[in-house]
Amino acid sequence: MGFSTDAVHAGQEPDPSTGAIVTPIFQTSTFVQDGLGVHKGYVYARTHNPTRTALERNVAALERGKYAFAFGSGLAAISAIMTLVKQGDHVVCSENLYGGTYRLFEKVLAGYGLRFTYVDTSNPARVESSIIKETRMVFVETPTNPLLRLSDIEAISRITKPRGLSLVVDNTFMSPYFQNPLDLGADIVVHSSTKYLGGHSDVVGGVVVTSDEKAAERLGFVQNAVGAVPGPFDCWLVLRGIKTLALRMREHDKNGSAIAAWLEDHPAVERVYYPGLKSHPHHELAKKQMRGFGGMVSFDVGSLDRGKRVMEGVRLFALAESLGAVESLISHPATMTHASVPLEERLRMGLTDGLVRLSVGIEDGEDLIADLEGALKGL
Numbered sequence: 001m002g003f004s005t006d007a008v009h010a011g012q013e014p015d016p017s018t019g020a021i022v023t024p025i026f027q028t029s030t031f032v033q034d035g036l037g038v039h040k041g042y043v044y045a046r047t048h049n050p051t052r053t054a055l056e057r058n059v060a061a062l063e064r065g066k067y068a069f070a071f072g073s074g075l076a077a078i079s080a081i082m083t084l085v086k087q088g089d090h091v092v093c094s095e096n097l098y099g100g101t102y103r104l105f106e107k108v109l110a111g112y113g114l115r116f117t118y119v120d121t122s123n124p125a126r127v128e129s130s131i132i133k134e135t136r137m138v139f140v141e142t143p144t145n146p147l148l149r150l151s152d153i154e155a156i157s158r159i160t161k162p163r164g165l166s167l168v169v170d171n172t173f174m175s176p177y178f179q180n181p182l183d184l185g186a187d188i189v190v191h192s193s194t195k196y197l198g199g200h201s202d203v204v205g206g207v208v209v210t211s212d213e214k215a216a217e218r219l220g221f222v223q224n225a226v227g228a229v230p231g232p233f234d235c236w237l238v239l240r241g242i243k244t245l246a247l248r249m250r251e252h253d254k255n256g257s258a259i260a261a262w263l264e265d266h267p268a269v270e271r272v273y274y275p276g277l278k279s280h281p282h283h284e285l286a287k288k289q290m291r292g293f294g295g296m297v298s299f300d301v302g303s304l305d306r307g308k309r310v311m312e313g314v315r316l317f318a319l320a321e322s323l324g325a326v327e328s329l330i331s332h333p334a335t336m337t338h339a340s341v342p343l344e345e346r347l348r349m350g351l352t353d354g355l356v357r358l359s360v361g362i363e364d365g366e367d368l369i370a371d372l373e374g375a376l377k378g379l
């Protein structure tokens with residue numbers, strides 16, 4: 001089936017007891033058994049819940065994997081993945097990972113004897129040269145936040161596969177509509193469903209997808225053993241969000257492309273970061289690896305003061321963290337999402353004080369451009 005058909009139907013059958021077309025919110029903690037050991041596949045709701053099962057089957061289909069596991073947040077999903085490695089093991093990661101992922105790795109997991117090296121994974125040779133005897137996993141985010149740098153998933157998988165390393169891709173920014181890492185050779189895909197999958201700024205969640213039997217067995221075990229599961233209502237919200245994922249992503253992409261092109265021509269803007277622009281250093285890879293360029297756009301206006309004036313000048317864009325929902329958001333990475341990154345490190349990565357990040361929503365493109373025009377006028 002096509003993507004949009006799967007988005008609406010995969011994992012969801014009309015409820016057999018009532019015919020309800022929408023998978024119900026099974027707000028129950030336990031399930032009555034017909035007799036000792038005789039049940040309908042559901043025993044206790046941490047282990048399995050029918051609303052969660054529907055979501056897991058749905059996302060597995062969209063990411064073209066065999067198994068999916070839903071969690072209470074994107075970070076809970078990533079922590080479950082990290083139980084696939086053990087004390088003494090080493091993980092090669094993209095530099096400039098989502099801040100919460102970096103914090104989980106360095107402030108929590110490093111204390112349990114896991115070691116992480118952060119490299120520019122947009123250069124596969126840097127991945128290869130960072131592999132040591134203890135390396136077990138490569139963890140890639142593509143595109144990255146907020147500079148939208150891309151890593152070549154297929155090229156990296158040609159490095160990880162022969163060495164038996166597990167390649168994990170955080171696909172939150174593209175969503176399965178624009179990018180399917182498993183098809184490109186990744187072993188595990190993770191999403192913060194808080195973002196595009198949910199899509200409406202009304203839920204926090206995470207999902208892991210894989211076709212690897214061994215990883216799936218462990219992830220399913222850990223999902224139940226650790227218990228960082230999402231509630232049925234949260235699963236229902238994500239399922240509802242996903243039904244319109246294809247429509248929303250097309251609009252995000254259309255608005256994102258138009259705004260990036262408009263910003264690139266604006267005299268007050270020094271630089272625009274958007275994989276759909278010909279000026280983007282990884283534009284060719286973007287066209288090869290992704291089916292669209294998405295709704296994340298960053299641009300540099302040259303200084304903190306000018307960035308502040310843009311942030312304070314907009315009316316329609318809301319000043320907020322997070323991304324991937326129907327409403328447009330604006331943020332200032334240097335003082336918001338990346339405030340904890342040391343200044344020198346930030347500047348080395350190009351994460352300057354004048355950098356502004358947009359999560360472009362699905363409002364009318366002309367209104368969004370008019371809003372930015374007003375905010376940039378004074379500069």
Ligand SMILES: *Cc1c(COP(=O)(O)O)cnc(C)c1O
Nearest residue numbers: 073074075098170172192194205
């Ligand atoms: C938001 C985000 C996460 C973390 O997800 P939560 O749902 O906030 O826990 C991980 N990776 C990326 C790329 C994100 O944007």
